[in-house]
Amino acid sequence: MNKVRAGAAEAVADIPSGASLAVGGFGLSGVPEVLIQALHAQGATGLRVVSNNCGVDGRGLGVLLADGRIARVTGSYVGENKEFARQYLSGELEVELVPQGTLAERLRAGGAGIPAFYTPAGVGTQVEQGGLPWRYAPDGSVAVASPPKETRDFAGRTCLLEHGITTDYALVRAWRGDRHGNLVFRKAAASFNPLAAMAGRVTVAEVEQLVEPGELDPNEVHLPGVFVQRVVELTAAQAADKHIEKRTVRS
Template sequence: MDKTMASATQAVADIPDGAALAVGGFGLSGVPDALIRAVHEQGARDLRVVSNNCGVDGRGLGVLLGSGRISRVTGSYVGENKEFARQYLSGELEVELVPQGTLAERLRAGGAGIPAFYTPAGVGTQVAGGGLPWRYAPDGSAAIASPPKETRDFAGRAYVLEHGITTDYALVRAWRGDRHGNLVFRRAAANFNPLAAMAGRVTIAEVEELVEPGELAAEQVHLPGVFVQRVVRLTAVQAADKHIEKRTVRS
């Protein structure tokens, strides 16, 4: 029952080339930076990442992206990462853009064993009709485009069929966790982390504070340990290493 690992390096050691990773975080909030850096040091390549965004240049998933380790991204947002945009537009990176709420539900559905669901999000757009560039050719045309999706009417309203997502591994960050893998997320870090954790067949959680089983009251637990296979306790320095994308202060 003790799922703790000695280090992030040990926890990610078996992630192979070509693995699919669901990664928590939103912008730079709740990003599993220690695990991402460990994957970078480990050397896995050709990774297929599912995450809301791909970090920023040199931070978060931007570390793996900048070193050419990611071949495909399923996400909702590109804007704060110039290298992401460059690789996508030059045809080096395959990108499936998904409406943010749809992405959240696809991860949750995959983790809950639901193969597919209908949603009104994207009806009447290229999300449903197909044609979104997944990969660009050198001449700027779409080398690979999204296929059309099944649509269906319910009570006079159109819906599009979306498939649940499961991945080989998931990397997440939590505020507190116990040795059984029960996790608590703090404030904005409770973004895509619980959903990514559900989608991974092997979920690895880095926690700022590790407690003993029984110290977390049942009503405090945001994600039960059944979804988590490995737990890594962060050092005090790692836990405090939190960056802000755009700092805004009053004069």
């Protein structure tokens, strides 16, 4: 039951090139920076990433992106990362853009064993009709486009079919965790981290505070340890290394 690994390098050592990864975080909040850096050092390439966004230039998933390690991204937001936009528009990177709430539910559904669900989000748009550019050709034409989605009416309201997402691995960051993998997330880090963790067949969690089993109040646990296979304890310096995308202060 002790899922703690000696370090991040050990925890991601077996992730192969071409693997699919669900990665937690929202902007730069709750991003598993230490695991991402360890994966970068490990050298895996051709990764297929599912994450709300792809970090920023030089931080988060932007580190892997800058070195051409990511082949495909399923996410909701391209902004704040110039290299992400450049690779997408030049045809170097395949990108499936998904409405944010739909992406969250696809991850949750996959983790819960639900193969698909219907939602009204995206009805009447290219999300339903198909044709969204997934990959551009070097000449700027669309090389790969999204397919149309199946629709069905419920009580007079049209909904479209979305498929649950599961991935080979998941990388997440938690505020507190125990040796059994039970996790507690804090503030904005509680957005996509639990969902990404559910979707991964092998989930690796870096935790800022590692406690012994029984120390966490069961009522405060956001994600039970059944969804987590590996735990990495961060140092105090690693836990404190948190960046802000846009710092705003009063004049």
